[in-house]
Amino acid sequence: MTDSWSVAGRTFDSRLIVGTGKYKDFEQNAAALETSGAQIVTVAVRRVNVSDPKAPMLTDYIDPKKTTYLPNTAGCFTGDEAIRTLRLAREAGGWDLVKLEVLGEAKTLYPDMRETLKATEVLAKEGFLPMVYCADDPIAAKQLEDAGAVAIMPLGAPIGSGLGIQNKVMIRMIVEGANVPVLVDAGVGTASDASVAMELGCDGVLMNTAIAEAKDPIMMAHAMKLAVQSGRAAYLAGRMGRRQYADPSSPLAGLI
Secondary structure, three states: OOOOEEEOOEEEOOOEEEOOOOOOOHHHHHHHHHHHOOOEEEEEOOOOOOOOOOOOOHHHOOOOOOOEEEEEOOOOOOHHHHHHHHHHHHHHHOOOEEEEOOEOOOOOOOEOHHHHHHHHHHHHHOOOEEEEEEOOOHHHHHHHHHHOOOEEEEOOOOOOOOOOOOOHHHHHHHHHHOOOOEEEEOOOOOHHHHHHHHHOOOOEEEEOHHHHOOOOHHHHHHHHHHHHHHHHHHHHHOOOOOOOOOOOOOOOOOOO
16 A cells, blocks of 8 residues: 655655664664664754764764655754754755754753744744644644644654653644644654554654664564554544444344
C-alpha cells in the first residue's frame, strides 16, 4: 500500500520522524534511522555538530542528500533565540524546512505559545517553512497555521516523558480542524503510543527518546516503524463503532 504524505510541497513515504539526540554515538543513531525507515531526522542545531569538521559530524553518518534534515530549536526559551538559531542553521546548511520549538520553562519543557506564535510569524515572513511544536490546543493550532506554520506538531505528553498521548480528544480536534499536516511530537514511549497517534488521524509521529533510550534502540526503531504503519492502516480502515453493551458475533435468531 502506497500512502505518502506531503509537507511544504515535499513528499515522503514514511510517516515516522526520528531525532538525533541521546544515542550512544552517531553510528547507533544512523543504524536506528535505517531500521526505522524514516526519511526525516530532526537535528538540534545547538547541540548536534553539523558544521565543525574538526569534531565528529552527524553528516558523516547520516547523508543529508539521502535523508531530509529538519533543524530544530531545542533548548530555546525565547522566540528571538529560536529565530537566531534557525538563521544560523540556514547559513550552515541552506535549510528552510525547520522545526520551531520555544519552551516556556525547564521543568516541563512545555511550549510558550505566545513566543512560539510570534516566532512563527517572523520565520514565515523570512521564507522559512516552520513545522511547529505546540500545546495540544486546537485554537492555538489554528493560530499557528494562520501565521504560516506548514505543519502543526502538538505534544502527546511532556518531552522525554514517555507517558503516551494524554489528551486524545484535543489531538483529534486539532486533526479535524487543520489544513496542514498534524504530527504528534513528544511523549511517545512505546509502539502502542505511536499507533494511537496514527489511529487518531495524525499524518505522522516524531520521536527521539523512545528509541534512543530503549534497551535495544535498533529493535525499538523497527517496532516503531511497524506501529506507525499499523496505526495508519487502522485509521484508513475505519474502526468499528463503540457500543455500550455486548453484540454477539453470530446472530442469536435461528439457533439449533
